[in-house]
Amino acid sequence: xxxxxxxxxxxxxxxxxxDLGFTNHEDYTSPKDIVEAKIAPYDGIILRSRFSIDxxxxxxxxNLKFIGRVGAGLENIDCEYAEKKGITLIAAPxxxxxxxxxxxxxxxxxxxxxxxxxxxxxxxxxxxREANRGIxxxxxxxxxxxxxxxxxxxxxKLRGFDVEVLCYDLKEGVGDAxxxxxxxxxxxxxxxxxxxxxxxxxxxxxxxxxxxxxxxKKPFWFINTARGKSVVTQDLVDxxxxxxxxxxxxxxxxYEKASFETLFSSELPEPFQYLxxxxxxxxxxHVAGWTIESKEKLAQTIVDKIKAEFC
Numbered sequence: 001x002x003x004x005x006x007x008x009x010x011x012x013x014x015x016x017x018x019d020l021g022f023t024n025h026e027d028y029t030s031p032k033d034i035v036e037a038k039i040a041p042y043d044g045i046i047l048r049s050r051f052s053i054d055x056x057x058x059x060x061x062x063n064l065k066f067i068g069r070v071g072a073g074l075e076n077i078d079c080e081y082a083e084k085k086g087i088t089l090i091a092a093p094x095x096x097x098x099x100x101x102x103x104x105x106x107x108x109x110x111x112x113x114x115x116x117x118x119x120x121x122x123x124x125x126x127x128x129r130e131a132n133r134g135i136x137x138x139x140x141x142x143x144x145x146x147x148x149x150x151x152x153x154x155x156x157k158l159r160g161f162d163v164e165v166l167c168y169d170l171k172e173g174v175g176d177a178x179x180x181x182x183x184x185x186x187x188x189x190x191x192x193x194x195x196x197x198x199x200x201x202x203x204x205x206x207x208x209x210x211x212x213x214x215x216x217k218k219p220f221w222f223i224n225t226a227r228g229k230s231v232v233t234q235d236l237v238d239x240x241x242x243x244x245x246x247x248x249x250x251x252x253x254x255y256e257k258a259s260f261e262t263l264f265s266s267e268l269p270e271p272f273q274y275l276x277x278x279x280x281x282x283x284x285x286h287v288a289g290w291t292i293e294s295k296e297k298l299a300q301t302i303v304d305k306i307k308a309e310f311c
Contacts, residue, residue, distance in 0.1 A: 001021075001022050001023070001044060002022070002023045002024075002025065002042045002043050003017060003022050003023065003043065003044040004027060004042045005026045005027070005028075005046045005047075006047035006050050007047050007049075007070065009046070009070050009298070009299045010296050012296065012299050012303070013046070013300075013303055017303060020307060022306075032051045036057050036060045037060070039057065039061045039064070040061065040062045041063055042061065042064060043065045044066045044067070044068065045061070045064065047070070049071065052076045052077070053067060053076065053077040053082070054078050055081050058085060061087075064085075065310070066090055066306065067087060067089055068092075068305070069092070070092060070095075070299065071091065071092060071093075071298065072091060072096065072097075072149065072199070072289065073091065073227070074089055075199065075200040088309055090302060090305045092297075092302050093149035093150065094301050095289075095300070095302075096288075096290075096294035096297065096298055097149040097150050097153040097289075098293075098294070098297075099293065100150045100154070100197075100225050100288045101153030101155075101157045102157060103284070103287070104195050104197075104223050104288065105157045105158070108195070110282055111247045111248075111280065111282055112134050112135050112221075114279075116282050117280075137161050138161055139162060139163070140163050140193060141163065141165075141191050141192050142158060142165050142191065142192070142195065143166045143167070143168065143187050143191030143192075143194050144165065144195050144197060145167075145168050145195070145196050145198060146197035146198035146199070147168075147169040147174045147175065148169075148174075148197065148199075150226070151169075151179075151195075152176070152178065154195055154197065155176075159178060165178060166179060166180050166181075166186070166187055167181050167182070168181070168182060168184050168187040188215045188217060189217045190218075191218070191220060192218055192219075192220050192221065193220060193222075193223070196208065196222075196223065196225070196226045198226050198230060199227070200226075200227040200229060204230045206229070206230070206232050207230050207231075208231040208235070208236065210239070213235060213245065214239075216244070219245065219246050220245060221249075222245050222248045223249045224248070224249070224250050224251065224252055225249075225251045225289075226252060228252035228254045229254050233254045233271040233272065233275070236248065236271075240280065240281070247281065248275075248280070248282070250275065250283050250284075251283075251285075252286050252288075253286075255272060
């Protein structure tokens with residue numbers, strides 16, 4: 001079987017697939033139309049988010065048996081059409097869930113203790129102790145929206161704190177010893193921290209908007225390590241200004257390009273400029289699942305799933 005690799009990954013992937021008898025070809029630079037023109041002989045594709053796999057591409061891939069996406073989500077693939085064509089879709093949420101859980105917790109603790117603000121001040125010769133008095137996580141109610149691999153990993157990281165953890169998910173029966181599953185109404189009545197861990201689907205696009213935010217009984221802190229387009233940035237900014245959202249840790253942004261590799265080339269949108277300037281906002285460049293360890297785990301997960309399915 002021939003596999004075309006469209007993004008670089010941990011070296012173990014090529015090494016182990018070679019050992020399993022696969023023929024591996026690499027193309028990390030050709031534009032989509034060039035790849036599409038030569039895809040017909042390949043049995044498999046492995047990529048991250050370099051470009052979308054749409055119907056036209058899938059029609060050209062006449063021999064394709066699987067697509068391996070080295071990450072958690074599959075939104076850059078027309079999954080329904082691929083499945084109709086009998087193509088196996090392979091993702092690796094197990095590979096970076098621990099990294100995401102740690103990053104979400106790190107963001108939350110940094111916001112609570114004003115670490116980013118205090119660090120900048122000290123570097124500029126300011127020693128403002130009272131202005132940087134923090135708050136503690138213990139005793140609070142933390143809410144997790146989306147209780148799959150990522151949500152569960154974050155809940156696990158919270159076990160060392162004296163907190164109540166609630167989760168909300170469209171699927172029933174996903175709660176566990178680390179988080180109690182509740183209705184959306186109860187969730188919005190009780191939580192003081194909201195951490196988003198949902199995939200990008202038509203249902204989650206723009207789900208964090210003014211209507212949704214204003215249904216929370218208490219002002220809350222917001223963490224997003226999921227997908228940027230799940231949040232209406234202007235509505236988030238309005239909630240930060242009003243105090244309904246007390247602070248935000250954002251690893252992902254509405255303005256990211258589909259590849260996640262770049263933000264935008266034009267001037268900064270006004271809502272994003274507010275986030276850049278806000279002292280109660282922490283920003284990172286879509287790296288929550290981007291650790292040295294997760295790079296290896298993601299690759300190993302894809303190899304293991306290919307092996308189980310095709311060897």
